Amino acid sequence: MSTNGKPKFAMYWAASCGGCEIAVLNIHEKILDVDANFEVVFWPVAMDAKYKDVEAMEDGSILLTLFNGGIRNDENEEIAHLLRRKSKILVAFGSCANEGCIPGLANFSRPSDIFDAAYASITTDNPEGIRPQPSYAVPEGEIHIPKFYPVLRTLDQVVPVDYYMPGCPPESHQIAAVIDLVVQVLQGKATLPPPGSTIGAGGSTVCDDCPRTRNVKTIKKFVRIQDIVVDPNLCLLEQGVPCNGIATRSGCNALCPKAGAQCIGCYGPAEGVLDYGARLITAFGSVIDSKDPEEIERILDGIPDPAGQFYRFNLAASLLRAGKASWESN
């Protein structure tokens, strides 16, 4: 492998959608700074490199690795360990690596149900009922595909992580700021934040960035956003829209509430929150204006899928980590 003396950069995707990679490319000409200051040694989406090339590198020889995606199968796990060994700075990049994100919602389901959904649902054309086999004998020998784990994990549940960069995906201006910082560190003009910090995000909540007016928040009814005409200036939660901004880390400049949509929580829990869903239960419980058990239950019917509402991005990093169905069958 050629080397030009520049510090090495890697980016990897595990169980993710690829949106994080697009967000990186969305920093536009700032990507030239990446190229000017780093040698990109491993980035499966953008360039051809083999795992064995990474294995051949010296331990700790990659300066910066952005790792996106959750740990879904044994390939993801192996590469997480490999990149941990080879990297000086390993960043959990994006919601999947931080907290499981949408792939982590599979932690509500039995593994067999996940495969049924993919290989035997009504929308699947699979007349022979083919299912993936972890190993398969062909004339040339036995071939393997990665083994599927019953529960998806976040990156730091598998290997130690130096920095956390939340967001689904991280906002491009935040990525650009982090790259600026790293470049300045390389030039000796800045120092890195303490290990374990969250970078490229704020320390407060989305509400702090939200320009909507907040009064006294009590409501008689939860509504779905498509069923009302949203007042452009009033807090969404006060209008009965279940908005997660109240427990969600700032960093996106309240993009969704500004556009008239509720925050769904993609930047993950605010600083110091142990369980994101529990914080939302606390907040939503507080805004309901009723003391009558029956009426409260009626109001709560307005949130048809509470676990999905509260753990859309955070299930794999929550205190319970996974629904009983996912681990019980093992």
Add this chain to the structure above:
Amino acid sequence: MTDNFEPIIIGFTCNWCSYRAADLAGTARVKYPPNIRLIRLMCSGRLDPTFVLKAFAGGADGVLITGCHPGECHYLEQNYKAMRRFYLLRRTLAQMGIEPGRVKLVWASAAEGVRLAEEIKKFVEEIKALGPLNWPKWQAGNGHFPLEKEQPAEMEVES
């Protein structure tokens, strides 16, 4: 094993009513099962649902939340907040596969020592009927699979 199953139950009490009810039960030597571990909060409104989730994740089989009767909260209305959070939490737990019966809300005034002891007895029986929850202990490095299910420590059973 289920026959000898002694559930671990975490009980959250409020400083002004239910903790005093438990205290009264003790002073009056009213017996209730030792399965419950009481934790005193200043108010049921202090009960962050995080506590309940942590209890289940840490091995509890049931969680009892207690507070002042509606209208009698030392802090005016915080027990109503506790009630609303409890309903919402119960719905969420159901989706996680935790039976709604594993978490219960009971009101008890400072004078209701006997009643609280009865409620605790009843709840312990209900949890015994549900059986152990055995939420897995996730461990770094091998967290895809729950660890071997821990057997509760054998309790001395006098026959």
